Amino acid sequence: MASSITKRDHVDSNYKLALDGFLCKVPIPPGQVYGINDALSAEAAADDYETCLKHLVQRNVIATSKTTGFPKFDLMLLGMGPDGHLASLFPGHPLVNEKNKWVTCIKDSPKPPPERITFTFPVINSAAYNAMVVTGEGKASAVCTALGNSQHSETLPAQLLSAEDELTWFLDKSAASNL
Template sequence: MAVSGDPKSRGELKIFDNSDELATDLAEYIAQLSEFSVKERGVFTIALSGGPLISLMGKLCQAPYSKTVDWTKWYVFWADERAVSKSHIDSNYKLAKDGFLSKVPVLNSHIYSINDNATAEDAAEEYEFTIRQLVKVRTIDVSAISDCPKFDLILLCMGADGHVASLFPHHPALEDKENWVTFITDSPVPPPERITFTLPVINSASNVAMVVTGEENKATALCLALSDCNEETDALSSPARMVWPANGKLVWFLDKAVASELDGSDSGVGSQ
């Protein structure tokens, strides 16, 4: 594994030889954050995405984590969701339920999925209202900087176009600073209707993990996401590059395939 990172960089980079090594380290990372949050606040608030993320979390369902993680203290949310039924193949809830949540003893009452009977707009409003209620009672922490919810961990994947959650390049939702949860009806990849956390919420988290593997030729998008912002680069072309927690920690979990185009001299990646 290669590791790099300093406070002025695009976060800590962890590059693994294969997906199994990545999954092993990811499980340990999540378990440690869970333990710390439960000790500090009595709960662990985690927001999931879709894509290959859920399968890579699979080692949490195995020993020792299946027994050592305090699953009853987990509160589970989604950083984005498709406006489809919970039984639909495109549902991030279904993906997480089938591949992860059904295999660990997280309390059903602590799993907050969207209303799949509502329109995308109404579902976004309801989801934000739910989060606001949980912030009021401090189940979800609040950022002292932005007054946004401060999730203990937000787990994200990145698309081949650089999108994260359901925030796509040059989409108006990228500039939404008023809402915690917004909706889109014109996703460039199906299904078109989705709800998503806005960037202020993502960037208010205590920890953000970007999990990116080499399928779908994401290497070029990764290079753009990790490049320095300057006048010649358009930040809106790479939503992943706009993920930068204001008072938290960003960690990239990468496999060698997706990291293949990174310039070691620019990224600072070195062997550990």
């Protein structure tokens, strides 16, 4: 089965966005940037990336959380969609509840592409620091719900975000307009 994972050089690629917007501007050796293998199927790419992370943890390149046993990244920079999703963890999707895997794939994403690779909440929430950056009026309602100022009945993935040391939300005026 061919994968519809976004290729690294595609305009919608998070890898390309991070590389062009940040990583190419700082002195990080390319050998220390670990991208998803976009030549594999979504399932195989998730397994491959989890294996890569486990090797990095074994070599003490990435620390392990003493609390959770999952990898403990120093910082994760995250964004949120208008529906309250983060990473590729979407409202109402079973992957939100994944407790064992470090990396997984979604094959029925409500947002293109349909197949995506994502960290799971145990990995995301084991980070020392998580920074949620949200911009735009189209996300104001989800921001209001996620930060506890709404009577929304469904729990949004963004509401499940935490960090071992500190979680900080960065909002522009439009995203914060319903608070």
